[in-house]
Amino acid sequence: MSEKSYAHEFKKGVLKDNPVLCLLLGLCPALAVSTSIELALGMGAAVIFVLTASNLIISLLRGQIPVTVRIPSFIVVIATFVTVVDMTMLAFLPPLHRALGIYLPLIVVNCIVLGRAEVFASRNPPAISVVDGLGMGTGFTLALMLIGGIRELFGTGEIFFMGHTLLQVNIEPAMLMILPPGAFFVIGLLLGLINLLRDR
Amino acid sequence: MNGEGLRHYHRSLIFGLVGAIISIFLVSYYSRAIMVVGFGVFLIFLGVLSSLYVIRQCLSSDELRGAMGTIARFTLIIMVATSTLAITHEVTEMHIAAANELELAFSELMPGATRFMPVLDRDNEVIYYEAFDDEGMLIGYAFVSVKDGYAGPIEVAGAIDLNYRVVAITIMRQTETPGLGDKITTPQFLDQFTNVTVEELHLSPHGEIDAITGATISSQAVVDAIREKTMEIEAMT
Amino acid sequence: MTDGLIIDSIIALSALGLICSAVLVWAAKKFAVMTDPRVEKVLEVLPGTNCGACGLPSCYEYAEQAVGGKAAAGLCVLGGEEAAEKMGNILGVSIGEMGRRVALLQCNGGIRCDDKFQYDGVKSCRAAALVRGSGKACIYGCMGYGDCMRACPLGAISIDKDGLPVVDEQVCVGCDLCVDVCPKGILTVISRDKKTHVLCSSHDKGKYVKSICEVGCIGCNICIKACPSEAITIKDNLAVIDSELCTDCGICVEKCPMKCIKSKGG
Amino acid sequence: MENILAIMLSAIFINNLVLTKFLGLCPLFGVSKDTKSAMGMSLAVIFVMTLASASTWLIYTYMLTPLNIRFLQTISFILLIATLVQLIELIIRKHSPPLYRSLGIYLPLITTNCAIMGAVLLSIRGGYSFVEGIVFGISAGVGFGMVLLIMSGIRERLELSDTPKSLEGVPLAFITVGILSIIFVSFFGRIPL
Numbered sequence: 006m007s008e009k010s011y012a013h014e015f016k017k018g019v020l021k022d023n024p025v026l027c028l029l030l031g032l033c034p035a036l037a038v039s040t041s042i043e044l045a046l047g048m049g050a051a052v053i054f055v056l057t058a059s060n061l062i063i064s065l066l067r068g069q070i071p072v073t074v075r076i077p078s079f080i081v082v083i084a085t086f087v088t089v090v091d092m093t094m095l096a097f098l099p100p101l102h103r104a105l106g107i108y109l110p111l112i113v114v115n116c117i118v119l120g121r122a123e124v125f126a127s128r129n130p131p132a133i134s135v136v137d138g139l140g141m142g143t144g145f146t147l148a149l150m151l152i153g154g155i156r157e158l159f160g161t162g163e164i165f166f167m168g169h170t171l172l173q174v175n176i177e178p179a180m181l182m183i184l185p186p187g188a189f190f191v192i193g194l195l196l197g198l199i200n201l202l203r204d205r
Numbered sequence: 206m207n208g209e210g211l212r213h214y215h216r217s218l219i220f221g222l223v224g225a226i227i228s229i230f231l232v233s234y235y236s237r238a239i240m241v242v243g244f245g246v247f248l249i250f251l252g253v254l255s256s257l258y259v260i261r262q263c264l265s266s267d268e269l270r271g272a273m274g275t276i277a278r279f280t281l282i283i284m285v286a287t288s289t290l291a292i293t294h295e296v297t298e299m300h301i302a303a304a305n306e307l308e309l310a311f312s313e314l315m316p317g318a319t320r321f322m323p324v325l326d327r328d329n330e331v332i333y334y335e336a337f338d339d340e341g342m343l344i345g346y347a348f349v350s351v352k353d354g355y356a357g358p359i360e361v362a363g364a365i366d367l368n369y370r371v372v373a374i375t376i377m378r379q380t381e382t383p384g385l386g387d388k389i390t391t392p393q394f395l396d397q398f399t400n401v402t403v404e405e406l407h408l409s410p411h412g413e414i415d416a417i418t419g420a421t422i423s424s425q426a427v428v429d430a431i432r433e434k435t436m437e438i439e440a441m442t
Numbered sequence: 443m444t445d446g447l448i449i450d451s452i453i454a455l456s457a458l459g460l461i462c463s464a465v466l467v468w469a470a471k472k473f474a475v476m477t478d479p480r481v482e483k484v485l486e487v488l489p490g491t492n493c494g495a496c497g498l499p500s501c502y503e504y505a506e507q508a509v510g511g512k513a514a515a516g517l518c519v520l521g522g523e524e525a526a527e528k529m530g531n532i533l534g535v536s537i538g539e540m541g542r543r544v545a546l547l548q549c550n551g552g553i554r555c556d557d558k559f560q561y562d563g564v565k566s567c568r569a570a571a572l573v574r575g576s577g578k579a580c581i582y583g584c585m586g587y588g589d590c591m592r593a594c595p596l597g598a599i600s601i602d603k604d605g606l607p608v609v610d611e612q613v614c615v616g617c618d619l620c621v622d623v624c625p626k627g628i629l630t631v632i633s634r635d636k637k638t639h640v641l642c643s644s645h646d647k648g649k650y651v652k653s654i655c656e657v658g659c660i661g662c663n664i665c666i667k668a669c670p671s672e673a674i675t676i677k678d679n680l681a682v683i684d685s686e687l688c689t690d691c692g693i694c695v696e697k698c699p700m701k702c703i704k705s706k707g708g
Numbered sequence: 709m710e711n712i713l714a715i716m717l718s719a720i721f722i723n724n725l726v727l728t729k730f731l732g733l734c735p736l737f738g739v740s741k742d743t744k745s746a747m748g749m750s751l752a753v754i755f756v757m758t759l760a761s762a763s764t765w766l767i768y769t770y771m772l773t774p775l776n777i778r779f780l781q782t783i784s785f786i787l788l789i790a791t792l793v794q795l796i797e798l799i800i801r802k803h804s805p806p807l808y809r810s811l812g813i814y815l816p817l818i819t820t821n822c823a824i825m826g827a828v829l830l831s832i833r834g835g836y837s838f839v840e841g842i843v844f845g846i847s848a849g850v851g852f853g854m855v856l857l858i859m860s861g862i863r864e865r866l867e868l869s870d871t872p873k874s875l876e877g878v879p880l881a882f883i884t885v886g887i888l889s890i891i892f893v894s895f896f897g898r899i900p901l
Contacts, residue, residue, distance in 0.1 A: 029878060030734060033822040037730035066282070071275035073470045074463050076819060077790045078282050081459070084783035085286040089293050092779060096300035100330055103323070107829045110782040114825045116734045124489035124525070165327055185728050186890040193875075193882030201874035272471075276463045283459035283787075284452060287780065291448040294779045451777040458767070458784055462791040469795050473802035569868050 014133060015140040025148035025192075026199055031117040034108045035149055036188035042166055045153030047101045049146025051094070051109060053139065055086045056118050060138035063126040070127070079122045084113045117141055155191050156182045307362070307377075311336070311347040314364035314373045321347055324441075333438050336364065345372060346438050350430040354379060355386045355422040361430040363398075369439050370400045374431055379423075386423040394424070398431065403439065406432035480532055481505045487528040488518055508533060513619075545590075545599070545609045545620055548628045550641035550702055551583040552604035555655040571625030579654035582626060582644040590620035590629055637690040638683060638705045645678045657702045665694035665703060712843050715836070719847035725823050726855045727889035729830075732823030736856060736885070737878055746860035750853025754846060756796065757827055760789050761845030764828045765838050785828055793819045823852050858888065 025035045031052075038048045059082050063070075070078045091109050094102040102109065112118060121141050126134040157164050160182035164172040181187045311321050311334065318336035326332050333348040345366040351358050357380035364372040376390045388394060397414050398406075405413040406428055408421070416424035484505040507513035508529060518525045561577035563569060567589040570576045576585035586605035598613035599620060607620075611634070621629045628643045640659060644651050648660030661679040666672075673687035674694060681703070683694075695705050725731045732753075739749045764785050772778050800808045827848040831841045862884050871880055 029737060032733040032737070033730050033826075036733065069278055070282075071278055073275055074279045074466055076794065077462060077466070077787060078279055080786050080790050080819075081283055081286055081783060084786050085290060088290050088779060088782050091782065092290075092293050092297045096297035100325070103325070107826065107833065110829060111731075111822050111825060113782060113786050114820055114822045116820050119820050120489050181890075185730065185893060186886045188730070189882050189886030189889060193879045193886060196879035196882065197872070197875040200876070200879065204874060272467045275467055276460065279463040280456050280460045284456050286783065287452045287455040288448070290780060290783065291451045291777075294451075295448070447775075447777065450775040451780055454771055454775055454777060455780055455784060458771070458787065462787055466791055466794055469798045473798040475801050564868055565870055566868060 011136045014136045019144040023144040031115045039153035041157040042153045045149040051090045053142030056142040057138035058086045059083045060126040060134040063122045064131045064134035067127045310362045348434045350434040352426040352430040354426040371398045381423045386420045388417045480509045548643045549584040550657045552606040589623045593623040642702045668697040716847040720851040724851040725848045727892045731826035740860040743860045746856045754849030757845040757849040761841045765841045
């Protein structure tokens with residue numbers, strides 16, 4: 006493994022192969038939870054923690070993990086951190102926990118987390134894996150907040166963040182945006198836009 | 206056993222023992238009963254050996270080493286994972302308990318209600334709970350309201366039916382002066398509120414509730430807490 | 443501290459883990475299936491998340507097809523370049539520098555071939571082939587609607603101003619995905635070191651070919667007489683070069699009146 | 709009996725796992741290129757979902773609740789599902805290669821499939837009994853398979869139509885799924901459009 010600079014790894018995670026927008030992974034939570042920026046941030050923070058921690062542990066253990074039970078042991082490590090996040094959030098941030106609902110435990114089956122564990126963490130030294138986890142996690146969170154912002158702005162006419170209104174747009178709020186169909190449209194058009202920019 | 210198999214065997218055994226000691230330490234830090242824990246871990250290793258005996262038939266000896274190594278390491282990873290989870294559970298349990306304590310209080314206030322669905326405001330804070338019976342019919346509303354009494358905040362839990370009559374109330378937390386203000390927790394005071402409408406929710410002579418002699422501030426706080434919340438719910442539903 | 447709870451949870455879950463791993467180890471042994479060792483090696487390199495981004499349902503499937511030569515090596519999106527490189531080394535097909543095989547279009551017509559009728563149906567070779575072709579007079583020739591361009595996962599093919607697909611030899615790894623897509627079957631994958639090719643696949647009579655296309659092979663046998671190593675034969679009005687005999691001397695290229703035998707530079 | 713029917717209808721149509729709960733999107737976009745692979749995928753999902761809901765229900769009621777260690781729910785369920793999928797894949801690969809050819813290759817895809825874990829969590833949180841859990845598993849799988857087949861049919865036709873260059877492929881698939889979910893949500897549910 007050539008000694009990749011940490012900045013390169015981080016930037017790669019956020020820009021080049023941004024999990025949600027370029028690799029099209031981890032879509033399940035991305036659509037379901039991105040109804041508002043605050044929720045998207047909550048989900049993103051959880052994913053960053055789980056992704057970084059599991060990358061660290063898996064790359065520490067990469068020698069010891071037996072081959073026949075490779076996927077189950079990765080999943081056990083990831084599930085541990087997800088449950089830790091689940092419990093701490095239930096204890097200290099009950100409203101966020103209530104809002105995230107079943108999508109919090111679903112981070113375990115999120116394609117990014119297991120994907121990065123397999124592709125990167127189980128083959129690289131811990132330091133790089135942590136940076137990669139951070140990069141991918143931030144990329145995921147930023148993409149989620151972008152989608153969340155668009156949906157919240159059009160869905161409710163204003164962006165409400167941590168108790169005060171950031172942006173007020175007096176359009177007639179389109180309920181559709183908050184409901185599932187809106188999420189699909191927003192992501193579809195966003196991907197189209199990215200393809201357009203990339204071709205230019 | 207050939208050299209390589211032996212070394213492999215020893216390596217996984219040592220790795221297993223070291224890990225077991227770590228998890229025993231982790232767990233015993235929290236529970237004094239070292240003996241119980243030791244016995245538990247011993248049981249698991251017995252399990253490892255017995256299940257390997259079952260697989261013995263279709264595995265040649267050095268594959269057995271590999272299999273035992275795999276199973277030992279996998280079970281060990283799980284053991285360490287579960288101990289961390291169990292400990293986080295202990296740490297976070299006190300806070301979680303607070304949440305379902307509320308649930309219990311409500312079910313005492315409204316015996317008919319089996320399910321309480323929170324109604325959230327914009328940033329997911331609970332305003333009040335809708336109470337449903339077992340057929341899923343809405344039978345009333347429950348809420349928690351905090352008002353400053355004489356010596357500190359009084360946390361009141363209340364339940365009202367569909368036409369906003371008080372079904373019952375109870376005091377969750379209060380720090381009023383013992384013997385005087387804390388009489389608001391007595392049934393004599395609390396039962397006055399049963400099926401009282403919003404308009405009558407004042408201290409006599411203006412309303413139905415007789416204040417506790419010498420603790421008018423605490424009584425007023427409880428009455429205000431219930432009345433304001435009921436009016437708020439009435440406005441919202 | 444309800445230590446009873448901790449012990450219970452540890453014993454319960456360890457028991458579950460124990461059973462799962464024991465079953466898996468036993469099953470891995472009992473149901474072992476002989477597979478090509480290279481598939482296992484390729485599987486090691488792939489992320490194993492079976493995300494389906496390469497168009498194939500699972501990494502195992504992709505590994506099998508890659509080893510069988512049916513899928514190109516660089517398709518794994520999640521794995522990125524490192525996976526592609528490593529796969530290349532395992533399969534002997536290198537991605538970066540020149541692979542051993544590359545795609546070749548056996549038609550040079552494009553705008554040089556006259557149109558017989560005006561076709562404005564769906565602009566895709568597959569759809570046009572269902573009807574009768576793209577209105578070009580020559581039914582064997584390339585229609586230039588770019589199905590091969592879209593099929594190429596590495597973007598090695600682009601349509602030039604003459605309306606013909608051009609293969610970028612640096613990028614192409616010879617995975618022959620484009621060959622399967624072309625309804626006229628005029629895209630073939632050949633080894634890189636062969637230089638001289640007949641860029642026409644028309645089996646029509648010479649007189650007809652001459653009337654509709656400036657660069658079609660009219661089966662005039664000049665190249666056969668000119669070729670010192672008798673590598674060229676005429677099969678059904680079309681000149682065919684036998685790659686074993688051909689020494690890339692280039693004489694046929696000058697002699698061909700229609701200029702439809704080309705020798706690739708480099 | 710009518711409760712079973714209600715569960716079945718709601719799982720397939722009203723709150724269909726894919727369109728209203730966003731579960732199982734990665735395979736939906738990965739595999740729905742053609743109807744043959746979509747068919748294989750949906751059969752595999754239905755099969756595994758039924759087994760998963762049955763086994764997780766057993767673990768939940770006979771191991772987690774009596775010891776009241778319900779906080780281990782996530783880890784034990786996913787461990788069980790991963791082992792189950794790997795086991796089934798090994799068995800099918802050994803005993804019937806033809807079936808493995810058509811169905812088995814999608815099985816490993818299912819471990820990281822949010823739909824399975826989602827369906828299991830939903831049926832546990834819904835408090836279903838053993839039989840209701842299995843019915844929910846089957847109908848959720850059928851719902852997923854149905855959407856997958858519809859999608860693959862549409863996407864095959866999309867290949868032939870000329871679409872704006874930048875929207876080619878997956879972005880257009882998203883928009884089609886968006887339209888599909890409007891149909892499902894508004895036709896069966898009550899969407900205040």
